[in-house]
Amino acid sequence: MKTTDENGSKSVSAEIDNCAKCGSCRSVCPVFAEYGLEKKAARGKIALCQAASEGALPLSEGLDEALEDCLLCLACTENCSRGVQTHKIVKAARAQLFRKLAKKEKYGAPFPAALPEAVPERSGLRYFLHGGENIPPIRCPSFRKTHAESFQAAEPGDTVLFFTGCFIDHVFPAVGEAVLKVFTALQCRVVATDSQGCCGASAVASGDMETARSLAVENIEAFDGNHPVIVACASGGRMLKFEYPEIFGEGDPRRKKAESLAARTFDISEYLAERIGMQVISSRIKDRCRQPLTYHDPCQLSRGQKIRNAPRTLLEAACGENLIETRLSNLCCGSGMVYGVSCPETSKKILSKKIEDLIRSGAKTVATGCPVCMRQLSKGCRDRGANIEIRHTIEILAESMGL
Ligand code: SF4
Ligand code: SF4
Incomplete structure (x- = not known):
């Protein structure tokens, strides 16, 4: 296995060398917690x-299976005293295994004929088709097709570009509608261009870097310019802010554009709470x-973007003392982009732990900032017979604003 990353940089070998083998990461790994096996942490x-x-281990199916057993939840990275970025090592290895084992066969199959043609072939949603019961209901026409490209308030203030991601576009259009309602009520002009595509998070997680790179190029072009980009999907936000610049090597002109996009991308909670401000929101x-x-803290928002307070501040404004904390709010829901498909049994075990925590809290509603988590938590509550509604933070805020 090469220890250079996709750009040829030595960062992966530096990460491996930096590991002191102390084992502290075992205490925070949701997969290790289920099995207690060293190879899981x-x-x-x-x-x-x-x-x-x-060269002591071949790039084999066995290695692939072992490395698929990681949620990329970032819990180990966040808790490692040496800052070892395990997710980087795992992703680099998965990319090499994807090529070596010709995994396009496994993850690259087109949609079955029964699915709407409206869903683009390279959408991350296709990964879920391999999970049988994991197939989410696909809304057709999609959110972006239903709405005009541009939504303008009576007296337009800021223009914001809305990156929807596949889940809001095809599975949870109501989340997109809540974004439009809140931002237009706050006098923002919202543009949700249909030239945008999938963020590529599922492609990166499965090691399909060729697809991830082409999706990044597509989105960088779609969001060219100087306007802020708002994202209501934690996984998509993490991609635009942190992964896109790393997809292109130093000196690649596309890297500069990716960095420009990253610098003006905001999760909706940080845009609302910090740029528009709580005084305006509360009023x-x-x-x-x-x-x-x-x-529920999505991993790709709380650890992936270090955003924990902004959504809670918005929810506190919307719910007051009815906002309660759970003991395991920061525990991964078990979705892990492609993890629910590649390791369905462990995904279910982790999800059960999460659902039990939600039931114990006595909450009637769970808000979160990632549609991928919304889908996973909804499924978990349904399977457990728990009468808990799963919503996006922006939906709760829109309702409390009377929208
Ligand atoms: S990744 Fe970090 S916490 Fe885990 S063994 Fe290595 S140094 Fe220790
Ligand atoms: S990213 Fe999450 S699942 Fe993967 S090794 Fe680290 S803690 Fe475990």
């Missing part, structure tokens, strides 16, 4: 990659949520 995965890089609240509500 970050230290074990790093050891496997190190052995592969030294618009008309009817607070009256039932106990809790918040």
Whole structure:
């Protein structure tokens, strides 16, 4: 296995060398917690990659299976005293395994004929088709097709470009509608161009870097310019802010454009709470949520973008004392982009732990900032028979603003 990343930089070998093999990462890994096996935790995965890089292990199906067993939840990275970025090591290895094992066969199949043609062939949603019961209901026409490209308030203030991602476009259009309502009520002009595509998070997670790179190019072009880009999907936001610049090597002119896009991309919660400001938001609240509500931290928002307070501040304005915390609010829901498809049994175990925590909290509603988590949590509540509604933070805010 090569220890250069997709750009040929030595960052992966530096990450491997930086691991002190202390094992602290085992205490925070949701997969290790289920099995207690060394190979499931970050230290074990790093050891496997190190052995592969030294030629002691072949790039085989067995190695692939071991490295698929990672949620890319970033819990190990956040808690490692040496800052080892295990997700980078795992992703670099998956990219090499994807090519070596010709995994296009596994993850690249086109949609079955029964699915709407409206869903683009390279959409991350296609990964879920391999999961049988994991197939989400696809809305047709999509959110972007239903709405005009541009939404203008009576007295337009800021123009914001809206990156929807596939899940809002095809599975949760109501989240997109709530974004439009809130931002237009705040005198913003919202542009949701249909030339945007999938963020590529599922492609990166499965190792299909060729697809990820072409999707990044498409989105960088679609969001060219100087306007801020708002995102209501934690996984998509993480891609635009952190992954796109790393997809292109130093000196590649596309990297500059990716960095420009990253610098003006905001999760909707940070845009609202920090750029528009809580004074303005609070002044618009008309009817607070009256039932106990809790918040689930999406990994790609809380750890992936270090955004924990902004959504809670918005929800506090919308719910007051009805906003409650759960003990495991920061625990991954088990979705992990392609993890629910590649490791469905462990995904279900982690999801059960999450759902039990939500039930214990007594919350009637769970708000979160990622449509991928929304889908996973909804499924978990349904399977468990738990009467808990799963919503996006922006939907709760829109309702409390009387929109
Ligand atoms: S990844 Fe970090 S926490 Fe885990 S064994 Fe290596 S140094 Fe220790
Ligand atoms: S990213 Fe998450 S699942 Fe993967 S090794 Fe780290 S803690 Fe475990």
